[in-house]
Amino acid sequence: MRIRGISVRDIRFPTSLRLDGSDAQHVDPDYSCAYVVLFTDSEAKGFGLSFTIGRGTEIGKLFIAPLVQAIRSLAHLVVGQDFEAIVKDFGAFSRRLTNDSQLRWVLPSVALESESSKELGPEKGVLHLAASAVVNAVWDLWGRTQNKPIWKLLTDLTPEELVSCVDFTYLEDALTKEEALEILRSMVPGKDKREEEIRSSGYPCYTTSSGWIGYDEDKIRNNLLISMQAGFSKFKIKVGQDLEKDKKRLRLVRSIIGDNRQLMIDANQVWEVDQAINWVKELAEFKPVWIEEPTSPDDILGHAKVAQALKDTGIGVATGEHCHNRVMFKQLFKSGGMQYCQIDACRVGGINENIAVMLMAKKFGVPVCPHAGGIGLCEMIQHLAIFNFICISGDLKHSVAEYADHLHEHFIQPARIKHGCYIVPDAPGYSVEMIGSSLINYEYPLGPKWREMFDKKLYEDPSKQVPPYVEHRPETRSSHFQRDDSHAVISAKPQIRNVAGSGAPSGEPGESSASVWTEHEAPDGRKYYYNTVTKASTWDKPDEMKTPAESFITQCPWREFTSDSGKTYYHNVLTKESRWSMPEELRLTKEAAQRGEKAPVSFDAPNSGGGGEAGGGSTSALDQAMAATLAAMTGGPGPAVPSDAPRPLPDGKHS
Numbered sequence: 001m002r003i004r005g006i007s008v009r010d011i012r013f014p015t016s017l018r019l020d021g022s023d024a025q026h027v028d029p030d031y032s033c034a035y036v037v038l039f040t041d042s043e044a045k046g047f048g049l050s051f052t053i054g055r056g057t058e059i060g061k062l063f064i065a066p067l068v069q070a071i072r073s074l075a076h077l078v079v080g081q082d083f084e085a086i087v088k089d090f091g092a093f094s095r096r097l098t099n100d101s102q103l104r105w106v107l108p109s110v111a112l113e114s115e116s117s118k119e120l121g122p123e124k125g126v127l128h129l130a131a132s133a134v135v136n137a138v139w140d141l142w143g144r145t146q147n148k149p150i151w152k153l154l155t156d157l158t159p160e161e162l163v164s165c166v167d168f169t170y171l172e173d174a175l176t177k178e179e180a181l182e183i184l185r186s187m188v189p190g191k192d193k194r195e196e197e198i199r200s201s202g203y204p205c206y207t208t209s210s211g212w213i214g215y216d217e218d219k220i221r222n223n224l225l226i227s228m229q230a231g232f233s234k235f236k237i238k239v240g241q242d243l244e245k246d247k248k249r250l251r252l253v254r255s256i257i258g259d260n261r262q263l264m265i266d267a268n269q270v271w272e273v274d275q276a277i278n279w280v281k282e283l284a285e286f287k288p289v290w291i292e293e294p295t296s297p298d299d300i301l302g303h304a305k306v307a308q309a310l311k312d313t314g315i316g317v318a319t320g321e322h323c324h325n326r327v328m329f330k331q332l333f334k335s336g337g338m339q340y341c342q343i344d345a346c347r348v349g350g351i352n353e354n355i356a357v358m359l360m361a362k363k364f365g366v367p368v369c370p371h372a373g374g375i376g377l378c379e380m381i382q383h384l385a386i387f388n389f390i391c392i393s394g395d396l397k398h399s400v401a402e403y404a405d406h407l408h409e410h411f412i413q414p415a416r417i418k419h420g421c422y423i424v425p426d427a428p429g430y431s432v433e434m435i436g437s438s439l440i441n442y443e444y445p446l447g448p449k450w451r452e453m454f455d456k457k458l459y460e461d462p463s464k465q466v467p468p469y470v471e472h473r474p475e476t477r478s479s480h481f482q483r484d485d486s487h488a489v490i491s492a493k494p495q496i497r498n499v500a501g502s503g504a505p506s507g508e509p510g511e512s513s514a515s516v517w518t519e520h521e522a523p524d525g526r527k528y529y530y531n532t533v534t535k536a537s538t539w540d541k542p543d544e545m546k547t548p549a550e551s552f553i554t555q556c557p558w559r560e561f562t563s564d565s566g567k568t569y570y571h572n573v574l575t576k577e578s579r580w581s582m583p584e585e586l587r588l589t590k591e592a593a594q595r596g597e598k599a600p601v602s603f604d605a606p607n608s609g610g611g612g613e614a615g616g617g618s619t620s621a622l623d624q625a626m627a628a629t630l631a632a633m634t635g636g637p638g639p640a641v642p643s644d645a646p647r648p649l650p651d652g653k654h655s
């Protein structure tokens, strides 16, 4: 079986409207992800995602020129600002740039001085998030082909096989391959018993959803009562904005949950080191088990200092969701800066790197308590936690996984909770395949749900925003810039496609020289498109080349195809239905597009398979750039005629 392609989509949910997921640092997160589908030359597919919190997701998607995109993403913080005011308080200005409440989720590791995407790491930031989505999708594919959920796939691997998944580079001074093998071998006896135990008890978790920072006291009270009724006995509450308010919240929380239920607190990196120590000491009376992310996640010595200073209080330091890679984890373990190890499914390079971290945690005697406050994270980390218990730690007493109760309805196999425990998942794979209608509705920014929100002015439509940066044009072209005083920026005209098949910029005044796509004809007469930079070919017209009406029409799940006999037919990428006659939905959409109206329908599909279908013309230019990168990595020359999955004909045959 060969992997033939990869698609990636920018999927976002408007969680900031209700402040779900908010914390002292990330005050308005829109839970989002770069959603990856791997296509193979068989029916099998693999699904993966990397979690983000809104702005910057488009950066996570890019394997090409992320630096350019990253800088553009910062433009809104610069354009419109008064220069004198900037230089007067330069520190505050530079902090705004490095600390945008949403971008910071993905941006900090982009090396702004670097020209090369290879230098964006090493092993951190945007590229690491991107890598983890792909690596996890490969694991998902593996689980599916073996007909096993990932935890079971991992559990059934031998110690030798598991160790071969791990990159031990830079770990030798903390964990050698031999030590890892020893740990895994020592845990082989009893594996079956632990599997049985976890199947019957479930994996214990705490909930974070009761106390996001933006919730008021009534909401916290209600949430706690509901969660307790559902069987939760462990709760995490956000702190760090205001000491007196924190005390008030925690007093309220303790008055509801009592003295015996567990409480964790999370500051999401807002404090200085000494400030963290003093603040947490003030909160010690509420007996939190841990303080999570007290300071910069990169400050290993700072964590060690906080942990040391809090030792007498019995409050441990928890961290990991922003820990870039296994090397940083190693330092946290060795320095004593982490008493609870919060692995994250996406932050490090996927399952493989997380195995290394879990093995180190075992060696240093630190319980693994995976982070899951984000979309799809609960779905994934349940597998890691269960595997860790069965094969590595054998400990359920100190290890607890996070649960955040948002957006599970968008997954085909959502995480399930009973009496405060994850029910062991049984479906093959890594549980992150999303429902087709969710993908269509929430694809940013063209999904119908987003269009509705733009219309209601809940969010600004990015297509209506003039880009707040100056578009560079070749010097030979003089008249490409317009002054738009209302936005106080210089903007460029939209990009216009190249001359078909020429591969060269059109050079017409007003046209962009930036489009890299050219149009070609396959031997059977079908048109296809070639990316002159990435050397990838695709049947689907790239977004950049689409007319506004064509872009609009891709919002409809019905696509038009031609059968071998030359007859036109229609296929629904959500329901998989095919028809000879044009469906009413598509007819209306086409008519509305011609009239320049908004989509007449929102596309709801049955809660069934097909969620990851790239679907006819729904892939974007970025999807294709990703596919292209993969193609480029396998070294294929272009422009090759693209291959394509057969689409079912109405009579059941395949085209």
Ligand SMILES: C[C@H](O)[C@@H](O)[C@@H](O)[C@H](O)C(=O)O
Pocket (backbone or CB within 6 Å): 020, 021, 022, 023, 026, 029, 053, 208, 266, 268, 321, 371, 372, 373, 374, 402, 404
């Ligand atoms: C912005 C996010 O919701 C974070 O607040 C969340 O991941 C949090 O750190 C957590 O531990 O769940």
